[in-house]
Amino acid sequence: xxxxxxxxxxxxxxxxxxxxxxxxxxxxxxxxxxxxxxxxxxxxxxxxxxxxxxxxxxxxxxxxxxxxxxxxxxxxxxxxxxxxxxxxxxxxxxxxxxxxxxxxxxxxxxxxxxxxxxxxxxxxxxxxxxxxxxxxxxxxxxxxxxxxxxxxxxxxxxxxxxxxxxxxx
Numbered sequence: 001x002x003x004x005x006x007x008x009x010x011x012x013x014x015x016x017x018x019x020x021x022x023x024x025x026x027x028x029x030x031x032x033x034x035x036x037x038x039x040x041x042x043x044x045x046x047x048x049x050x051x052x053x054x055x056x057x058x059x060x061x062x063x064x065x066x067x068x069x070x071x072x073x074x075x076x077x078x079x080x081x082x083x084x085x086x087x088x089x090x091x092x093x094x095x096x097x098x099x100x101x102x103x104x105x106x107x108x109x110x111x112x113x114x115x116x117x118x119x120x121x122x123x124x125x126x127x128x129x130x131x132x133x134x135x136x137x138x139x140x141x142x143x144x145x146x147x148x149x150x151x152x153x154x155x156x157x158x159x160x161x162x163x164x165x166x167x168x169x
Contacts (some may be wrong), residue, residue, distance in 0.1 A: 001044070001066060002032060002063055002064065002065050002067075002070060002074070003039075003044050003045060003046050003063070003064040003066075004043070004044065004045045004046070004061075004062075004063065004064075005046040005047075005048070005061060005062030005063060005064045005112060005114075006045060006047050006061055006062075007048045007049070007050070007058075007059040007060050007061075007062070007094075007112075008049050008053075008056075008057065008058060008059060009046075009049075009050060009051070009052065009054070009055065009056050009057060009058075009059045010049045010050070010053075010054020010056055011051065011056050012025050012049075012051075013033070013034060013035070013036065013049065013051050016036070016134075017031065017036050017049070019020050020036075020038065020047065020049065023131065024038055024040055024047070026038060026040065026125075030095060031045035032095060032146045033076050034046065034050055034051045034052060035049070035050040035051075035052075035094060035095060036049050036050075037049075037094070037095075038167070046062075048094060049142075050094070057140075058109070059110075060109065060110040060111065060112055061109060061110070061111050061112070062111055062113060062114060063111070063113050063114075064114055064115075064116065065113070065114070065115050066091060066115070067115070070115070071099065071113070071114075071115040074100070074113045075101060075113065077102050078101060078113060079102070081102060081103065083103050083105075084103065084104070085101055085102070085103050086101060086102040086103070087101045088101060088102065088110075090117075092120040092122065093120060095120055095121070095135070096113060096116050096118065096119055096120060097116070097117045097118040097119065097120050097132060098114040098116045099114065099117065100112055100113060100114035101113050133151070
């Protein structure tokens with residue numbers, strides 16, 4: 001059975017954990033210094049918050065599946081929906097190992113489709129480290145360009161915009 005995924009960027013992780021724990025009447029299943037996740041059954045959602053976003057608000061939406069068969073079914077839907085699909089493949093992000101792909105909807109919201117295969121002690125490899133890499137000042141633009149290819153489409157556009165603004169400074 002599939003599960004809706006919502007990821008929100010927050011400024012204050014502790015305050016936000018308190019708010020969402022009260023809202024969901026449940027503590028988070030995962031708590032890290034920069035991240036928290038609730039695996040709710042009613043409504044069936046993987047709701048995550050982190051302080052890693054550029055600004056507070058919706059970071060991305062997604063569909064989490066429970067098997068490779070379901071993942072292939074969702075991937076077929078992505079191809080049918082059209083648009084640019086970023087096939088990230090096996091990666092580690094948000095303290096979990098997953099296989100994932102990304103697409104932007106017509107409104108420009110990034111959608112992540114993923115199958116979680118295990119846990120990890122770190123949050124940033126794959127797209128997450130690419131995001132962190134292009135945010136760090138002093139990095140070569142060419143390095144950012146290579147990493148940008150791993151980003152979901154909306155984040156890739158923001159990275160291009162940031163690159164241009166840094167070159168002007």
